[in-house]
Amino acid sequence: MMLDKCTEILMRRYDPANPLLEWANQSNSSLLQEPVEVQKxxxxxxxxxxxxxxxxxxSWGLNPDDRHLFADDIVAYATLQECKEYNVIDMPKGGVA
Incomplete structure (x- = not known):
């Protein structure tokens, strides 16, 4: 449970000994200290x-086993965009900007 900012401000002003404030402070500090590492x-x-x-x-209703020349550039561009989501292990020098 998180306190909304307005409630937190009022509690700090009028009830600073409230245990909810101590719990909120512990939750916020632990969130800031634990960086989340995403494994790609x-x-x-x-x-x-x-x-x-x-x-x-x-998704376009086409058979991916067939040759579709018109889609080559679109697919290449989409692949470059997807590179950011993966750890591409054989990326050429220069990589994706």
Missing amino acids: TSITLKELLVQVRDEMLT
């Missing part, structure tokens, strides 16, 4: 490209 899935660029292509073409 490792994947090769080729695997990511195939995954993005399959998802996009399927």
Whole structure:
């Protein structure tokens, strides 16, 4: 349970010994001290490209096993955007901006 700011201000002013304030202070300090590390899935660029292509073409109602030249640039751009979500293990030098 978190105290809203207005309640917290009023309690600090009129009831500073309230145990809820002590609990709120402990919760806030523990949240600030514990950084959250996000583990990104490792994947090769080729695997990511195939995954993005399959998802996009399927969502468009197309068979991902067929060749769709018009989609190449769109899929490539979407793959570059997805690189931020994964740990691409064979990223060429320069990477994604």
